[in-house]
Amino acid sequence: MEPTIKELASGIDTIWVLLCAALVFFMEGGFAFLEAGFIRAKNSMNIVMKVFTDSTLGMLSYWAFGFGIMYGLDKAGLFGTSGFFMEGNLEHIQLRVPIYAYWLFQAAFAMAMASIVSGAVAERMKFSPYIIYTVLAAGLIYPLAGHWVWAAGGWLYNLGMLDFAGSAVVHAVGGWSALAAVMVLGPRTGKYNEDGSMNVLPAHNLHLAFLGTFILWFGWFGFNPGSSLSGLDMNIARIAVTTNLAAAAGGTAGTLFTKFRYGKADPSMAMNGALAGLAAITAGCAFVSPLSAVIIGAVAGVLVVLAVAFFDRIKADDPVGAIAVHGVNGTWGVLAVGLFAQNGGLLYGGGFKLLGVQALGVVSVSVLAFALTYLILSALKKTVGIRVSVEEEFEGMDVIEHGMPAYTGLVTSPLYDVDEAPLHAAAEDRKPALRLS
Secondary structure, eight states: OOOOHHHHHHHHHHHHHHHHHHHHHHHHHHHHHHHHHHSOGGGHHHHHHHHHHHHHHHHHHIIIIIHHHHHSSEETTTEEOSOGGGOSOOTTSOOSSOHHHHHHHHHHHHHHHHHHHHHHTTTTBOHHHHHHHHHHIIIIIHHHHHHHHHSTTOHHHHHTOOOSSOIIIIIIHHHHHHHHHHHHHOOOTTSBOTTSOBOOOOOSOHHHHHHHHHHHHHHHHHHTGGGGOOTTOTTHHHHHHHHHHHHHHHHHHHHHHHHHHHSSOOHHHHHHHHHHHHHHHTTTTTTSOHHHHHHHHHHHHHHHHHHHHHHHHTTOOOTTOHIIIIIIHHHHHHHHHHHHOTTTOGGGTOOSHHHHHHHHHHHHHHHHHHHHHHHHHHHHHHHTOOBOBHHHHHHOHHHHHHSSOSSTTOOOOTTTTSOHHHHHHHHHHHTTOOBOO
16 A cells, blocks of 8 residues: 555654654763763763763653653643653644654653753762752653743743743753752862862863764754754754854854963863854754854854853852853853844844743743752752762762773872862861761
8 A cells, every 4th residue: 555645754754853863862972972071080980870871760760750741731831741651641742753753852852951960060979869860850850841841831832932942941951950950069179279269170081072072063963953853844954054053153152262362272162162052053943044043153152161260250160061051051042042033033123022032931941940950959968968078089980989990001099180288188177077968
């Protein structure tokens, strides 16, 4: 029997969504390499394990209850009430692809949101409480924000908020969750001095971080165009172009701005500039022109440099710049839709209505993410503890948490990267409560 045109179209769309879901899932490799490269060698296996946990337990929690909270039958515009374990009533979700394909695509997004936080808490958060957090991040925090913005009946969806692929739902939510986590956790030992000055705890492998950046950039061709959910949507070409241009503009701005400001082009800011451009364009990639995408990306590349410096000044220790990349520039990207959207944007004669909705939406999901993360980690801090001891931090989390180093055959002092005396003085000052919790 010959397939109908409708069946052929559905088949093409299904293949497209599954392919893009695989690209987004591959971004977890990018997160792992990027975050491992940005931190010290003695903690690099631990951070990869955290990203792996996002991809395993995070995926299972999204299957068990996250998808139902996000896309189940709406309750008061706030959360879903069906579809847990992908069972029950999901007929209200109108799709041209099988529900399984759509779930896989969304599960990859949930893992990405959790992995934003993993980099910010690197080098001092215990592995066991992180497992609990990632289950709740992928299964509760991301789904609640997603229901508000993307689910039919969600209160921000009903207001007309535009967040095509998740500058708010994934990036702002992940970034401001990261800020809350950092505030509860505290900075790495030796990062800041009593006079407010900062010590550099150097990245151990920027080549690895660059590889992670390229993988993330590559994966974004699934992240943004895949959100069309159709391989027959001719707008996917423009989405891919605006995505790519914003990344290029962000990377260029990060490179040139640091060259101008500090006299040298900073590789870490070049990478984070490109990622900031990607986080910013994710909301508007389907709604803005290529020129607007370049502007959005360039602004993001400058913002990320300024934001990293700002968070260091307030002693919010984020080893990979996740708050600046995702929180600040996810927020900027949502607001940029209100400015640059060709249909309804302020600069295109649409007035302030869309901009107001965008501002309300991104503030709402950011406050939700920050508050829930702060409450969850504060509760874990008071019960099981969330931070390794000072001695364990000196030794390195790879051996302490997992029983093996990332690099065998290398003999280095665990204190090779900082002056030992001030750290031991800091440890003495914390006694008798040497274990941070």
